[in-house]
Structure formats: C-alpha cells, structure tokens
Amino acid sequence: MTVSIRTDPPVEHATGVTNRIRSRMPEMSGVMLRIADYLLENPDAxxxxxxxxxxxxxxxxxxTITRFCRIIGYTGYAPFRVDLAKDFGRSTARDSWQTDIGRAFGPDDSAPDVLSTLLNAHTRTLRETADVIDLEVMLEIAAAIARSRNVDIYGVGGSAMLADEMQARLYRIGISTHAWSEVHAGLTSAAIQGPDSVALGISNTGRTEETIQMLRQAGRAGALTVAISNNPDSPLVAASTLAIITSAHERFLQPDDLSAKHGQLFVLDLLYLFVAQQNFERTTKRLAASALAVAPHRRPTKAGALSETASPVGV
Structure with a gap:
C-alpha cells in the first residue's frame, strides 16, 4: 500500500492554522482548495x-476569503490573522519544527523520538483546544446541566468511552445522566427528553450518523442540544443548539487519533468542574458519600495495614 505524505512545513509556518486548513481540505470545493494551497505555500501572506x-x-x-475563514473555524479574516500572528510568535520561540512541534513518525525513528513527537502533539492539542474554548458557552451549558431533569450523552465507537466517563462523573454528583452508544436505545431515550433536559453528542469528525440522529431527536423533543466535535462545520454541530469545538494537532498511525480524544476529555473535564461549581454543597456531599461507600472495597495502604495489625496491642 502506498501512502502519500506531505513534506513537513518549515519552522516559520503557522502550525495551528496550517493544521486547521489541512484538516478541512477533504471537504473543500475547488475554489476553496485554491485558497488553501496558496496559504500552505505562503503561510505568512x-x-x-x-x-x-x-x-x-x-x-x-x-x-470568498471570508467564507474560507469560516470553513476553517473563524468568524472572519481579522480573527484568522490574529491566530496566524499568534502561531508565528510561538514558532519563533522554538528551535525547530522537528524537535519541538513533532511530526508523523517513521519506522526508523528512535523510541525517544516517537515519545517526544507524540507528547508534543498531545500537548499542542490541549493548548489549541484551550485557546478556542468559549467560556461563556461552557458556563451556559454547565448551568443548564446543573438544573436539568436529565442529561443524555450520545457517543459511538471511540466516543462511547468519553460518554461513559462523563456519565459516571455527573451521576456521582447528583445529576441524572445516561450515556447511549446503541442508536435504537439512544433514540428511544432522546424521544422522551424535554425542555428541562440536556443532550450532549460527542464525535471527533462530527459526521457519525448515529450520534447525529440521536442528537437531532433530542432536539425535536425540546432538549438543549450540545455538540462536542473537532469540526465546527460538521452536521453534528449544525444539528445542535450550542457547540464545544476541540482541536487535534496531528494524525499519526492510529485509525482514531487519541490526541483528539484527549482534547475532548479535556473539555468534558472542564465542563464537569463547572457543573460541580453550580451546586458546590451538593457536589461535596455526594462525593463524600460515594467515597465512603466504596472505601471498604479498597485495600489499605501498607501503613494502614500495619496500624490495623498493631492496634490490638495498644488496647
């Protein structure tokens, strides 16, 4: 099998914007591809x-330039240029693209090089995700979750584990939450939601059909719908009321890039903390009660075991 790989860009390229452009190119029309190619060849223009x-x-x-900026996630040319300038500022502080940014690794790379490449990609994913988070939207979603009757979370495939993790966290602090990865069960639940419910749909590409269907059904039932995706122009985002956009820096050999999931887990963790803040007293009481309930099922530390063994002597 022959794999076509683009030549790595030189150090002066604005890597965050470049990655956005490349990730959207498969969905671009001919005229948009013309702009993309121009910007990849002239990143500082x-x-x-x-x-x-x-x-x-x-x-x-x-x-058309304005429409292109929107396709890659900006509201217009001005914020596009601001992000580009930030990227160039960050690039000048690095010794080289290869050692500090990371690249798609090859079969002859050393273990330390693979580690460094992967670490830099995951770190950059988190940083870029943090840069594009709309905190006002996050707080609006958190407040809706805190006062909701029920929260549905939809995720299929790799996104299902993120849905399960978020469900467990919210449920533990007193939020009635269900996670659905099977479309029939998810649609059944989505159909009985209402204005006092929140539905979250998680999909890296935003094109997972089952997740889109479940989120749309919840929206038709009256729930506040929220998309969590790396693609702001995806059908999932179009089907939602609010959206949380994440970022994935690189794609390596994984069929489903884990760095993208780390960006999504990051925003879910942040959302969970914002929800917990909404009713802090309830949160702390629930966490304490659940910790106490499972404590007997955890083995004591060595120090704890010694103190238990020694206690009869002191009696």
Missing amino acids: PLTLTIGELAADSGVSAA
Missing part, C-alpha cells in the same frame, strides 16, 4: 496583505 490583496493574489473574491 495574511500577515502583510489586506483581505482584498489576498483575494487578488489567490484569484478569488474578498467574500
């Missing part, structure tokens, strides 16, 4: 060009 000048250089209209 927007730093010095107005939107009109960039449009002229790439052979499109200014309105």
